[in-house]
Amino acid sequence: MDLLHPHSIHTGIRGSFQARRHTESMRRTQVDLEVVIPAYNEAARIPSTLVQTADFLAQQPWSSRIVVVDNCSADETGAVVRQISRNKGTAVPISVVGCSLRGKGAAVRRGLLSGSSKYTGFFDADLATPLNTLVAAMEHLEQGASAVIASRHAPGSTFVQPQQLGRRVGGTAFRVLTKSKVKGIFDTQCGFKFFERDALTAAMVQCRATGFAFDVELLQRLQHGGARIIELPVAWTDGAASTFRPFKDGISSFASVLQLQKAMQ
Structure with missing residues (x-):
């Protein structure tokens, strides 16, 4: 066998990933739903988020x-989550995993x-989307949807607090750029x-983006695989403590999508 053959390399990487995923899953008891919260320097906010959730x-x-993913935090995010997870009064189990590669x-x-739960998904640590959106999301997933996503712009959605001008302008331009994708x-x-686990995994193993284009690529891969995606309008709150920087991050967003477009061609 040619050890330098691309397929062999890909298979080896995937096999290693599957073994690591299996080991991590074995540490966590089986549940119906795993809620992933990506966290970067969230030591101050994460306790309230975890208690509410x-x-x-x-x-x-x-x-x-x-499942909290500590994404290269420079503060005590990981330690804070571990302490909370050891609290016997926690209503549901809490796990924390690290991620050495930067980017949401x-x-x-x-x-x-x-994980290995039948259903899984993520939301931001600021709880900008109401928690009760999960009830409708799970209903759709249990009825056969492959993915359920919240929307700030679908008919019926509202902003509890208006977005800053820079975010509104950048968001509009970004939606125009991704509309055809x-x-x-x-x-x-x-x-x-x-998401439903099997549909998610089939799409995710093809994804390469790690930055702002991640959501676009994942949804695009799901659609290409014939997945049914439900979009739920929500009453969304623009968090005052958001780490998104309209100018710098906006440029990165556009660059990520343009790179994705080239990769998908």
Whole structure:
């Protein structure tokens, strides 16, 4: 066998990944839903987020786990989450995993693919999307949808607090750029997306983006695979503590999508 053959290399990497995922999954008891929260320097905000999320999930008919992905934080995010996870009063189990590759896309990928629950997904640590959106998301998933995503721009959606001008302008331009890439989707970037495991895995193993184009590529791969994607309009709150920088991050967003376009050709 040619050890330098690309297929052999890819198979070896994938086999290693599957073995690592299996090992990590074995450490976590089986649940119906895993909720992934990517976190970068969230030591101050994450305790409230975890308490609210755990209390909400404990009231639902499906079993759940929260998985926090510490994405190269420079603060005590990981230590804070571990301390909370050891708290016997926690309503649902909480796990924390690290991600050495910078970028929200990399962190989300790490969290989603490290589990084995039937349903999984992620939302941002600022809880900008109401937690009760999960109820409708799970209903659609249990009825056969492959993915359910929240939308700030679908008919019926509202902004609890108006976005800053820079974010509104940049967001509009980004939606124009991605409109032709993900058909029929009003908002590719809202930080709330949940999936049926098999459909997610089939799409995710093809994804390469780790930055702002991650959501676009994942939705695009899902659509190419024939997945049914449901978009839920939500009342979204633009968090004052958001780490998104309209100018610098906006440029990175456009560059990521342009690179994705070249890669998909």
